[in-house]
Amino acid sequence: MNTDSYKALSNYIDLLLDAICVVDKFGRFEFVSKGAERIFGYTPEEMLGRLMIELVHPDDRERTLKTAAEINAGAVKVDFENRYIRKDGQIVHLLWSARWSATDKRRVAVARDISRSKKIEARQAALYAISEAAFACDDLEALYQCIQQIVAELMPMCRFAIVLPAASGASLYFAHNAALNSSDDEHSGCDVLALCAEVMHRSETILLTAGNQGELSAKLRKLVGSTAINWLGVPLKSQSAVIGSLMVQNQPDAAGYSASEVELLEFVSVQVAVAIERKQMLQRLQRNALYDQLTQLPNRELFQDRLQSALARAQRDGEQFALCYLDLDKFKHINDHFGHQAGDELLQQTAQRVVQCLRHSDTVARMGGDEFVVLLPVVEHSDAALQLAEKIRLALNAPFALTGQLLQVLPSIGVAMFPLHGQSGSALLQAADQAMYLAKKAGGNQVVLSAAARQQPCAG
Numbered sequence: 001m002n003t004d005s006y007k008a009l010s011n012y013i014d015l016l017l018d019a020i021c022v023v024d025k026f027g028r029f030e031f032v033s034k035g036a037e038r039i040f041g042y043t044p045e046e047m048l049g050r051l052m053i054e055l056v057h058p059d060d061r062e063r064t065l066k067t068a069a070e071i072n073a074g075a076v077k078v079d080f081e082n083r084y085i086r087k088d089g090q091i092v093h094l095l096w097s098a099r100w101s102a103t104d105k106r107r108v109a110v111a112r113d114i115s116r117s118k119k120i121e122a123r124q125a126a127l128y129a130i131s132e133a134a135f136a137c138d139d140l141e142a143l144y145q146c147i148q149q150i151v152a153e154l155m156p157m158c159r160f161a162i163v164l165p166a167a168s169g170a171s172l173y174f175a176h177n178a179a180l181n182s183s184d185d186e187h188s189g190c191d192v193l194a195l196c197a198e199v200m201h202r203s204e205t206i207l208l209t210a211g212n213q214g215e216l217s218a219k220l221r222k223l224v225g226s227t228a229i230n231w232l233g234v235p236l237k238s239q240s241a242v243i244g245s246l247m248v249q250n251q252p253d254a255a256g257y258s259a260s261e262v263e264l265l266e267f268v269s270v271q272v273a274v275a276i277e278r279k280q281m282l283q284r285l286q287r288n289a290l291y292d293q294l295t296q297l298p299n300r301e302l303f304q305d306r307l308q309s310a311l312a313r314a315q316r317d318g319e320q321f322a323l324c325y326l327d328l329d330k331f332k333h334i335n336d337h338f339g340h341q342a343g344d345e346l347l348q349q350t351a352q353r354v355v356q357c358l359r360h361s362d363t364v365a366r367m368g369g370d371e372f373v374v375l376l377p378v379v380e381h382s383d384a385a386l387q388l389a390e391k392i393r394l395a396l397n398a399p400f401a402l403t404g405q406l407l408q409v410l411p412s413i414g415v416a417m418f419p420l421h422g423q424s425g426s427a428l429l430q431a432a433d434q435a436m437y438l439a440k441k442a443g444g445n446q447v448v449l450s451a452a453a454r455q456q457p458c459a460g
Contacts, residue, residue, distance in 0.1 A: 041087030144176035209256035
């Protein structure tokens with residue numbers, strides 16, 4: 001090939017968008033085409049003599065060295081992928097074709113920048129994974145954990161959090177907060193919740209790095225203070241509003257989040273917001289279907305489910321359990337003389353007092369009106385059930401603060417035991433209900449065990 005031909009070939013190589021690299025057997029760059037500057041950010045002159053492995057992403061170095069050794073041994077690679085760190089600190093994804101020249105004792109390779117396609121793949125994978133998690137996860141906490149794992153595969157971080165407004169809307173709280181690095185001190189001088197509040201208030205992304213402090217507003221500079229921070233927060237935007245904030249944080253001395261990583265997290269945040277709203281809606285629907293809206297206690301349907309579970313367990317293990325049927329004496333008098341709002345407040349306070357008397361395994365449900373049922377799934381004998389019912393009676397004997405005054409509303413409680421007073425849920429409920437009416441007929445404010453046990457009422 002004559003000189004003109006070499007010159008023409010050299011000019012053609014310089015026009016290529018791909019990078020042509022030649023390295024010696026030790027992995028040092030001996031030739032780099034001009035297209036390398038577009039990919040690596042370094043001029044060919046800056047790369048010559050440098051070890052190739054120095055530019056490879058730390059997580060890909062071991063795999064890259066292994067592949068390089070295989071090529072040096074004669075293998076031809078046409079689809080090897082790895083990541084390099086550009087001069088500006090950004091990560092570039094490369095697809096390599098490489099082979100070893102036995103004659104020249106050199107490795108010749110062509111690198112193609114596939115970062116854009118990788119970004120599209122990452123978005124599609126994240127979209128699919130988040131959508132799948134929204135349907136597969138049983139509750140919000142499980143969903144948050146899945147989202148954390150998805151985001152952790154997309155970008156480096158030592159802390160991940162999802163911040164949402166409290167029920168009152170007056171404050172924010174960490175719906176999910178995970179330190180992925182045990183050395184990370186989440187209680188450093190920076191108020192992360194305040195930063196997330198700014199993200200939500202502005203409805204825009206906030207990026208904090210060591211290099212952009214001077215570009216921040218006075219309020220953000222005050223929030224950050226003198227803390228070294230490498231932080232990225234994005235708003236969780238639904239179709240109608242900003243419902244929260246998603247944040248990632250990396251070690252202060254790590255590279256700041258790149259524009260492509262910011263863009264990717266913004267894309268992911270939209271899917272996250274949709275997934276959270278969907279799961280919140282499903283949980284609200286489920287709660288509305290299973291809980292009494294006034295007292296927030298389990299309703300009749302949920303109670304029946306727990307009663308059947310207790311019945312099956314007791315039958316299987318040969319154990320006992322108890323039901324307590326509770327009714328407020330003269331509840332109608334409260335509604336008629338003080339209004340339905342006072343009646344509602346009375347029911348809410350009653351529910352709270354009963355719950356405070358119970359164990360974690362027990363269940364109290366509102367059956368309707370002023371009637372409540374307590375399920376005691378584990379009791380050794382009827383005396384234990386009567387003692388707990390008496391504890392509830394005494395708790396309800398204290399006056400209630402209603403309509404600016406103290407009013408006393410007393411309970412009547414009936415108790416039934418399985419299997420003594422019934423072999424089915426309906427039979428036990430009927431036995432406890434009948435015992436409650438016996439307590440009312442006896443003057444009220446009493447605990448009565450079902451008549452089948454032939455015991456006298458326990459009067460207050």
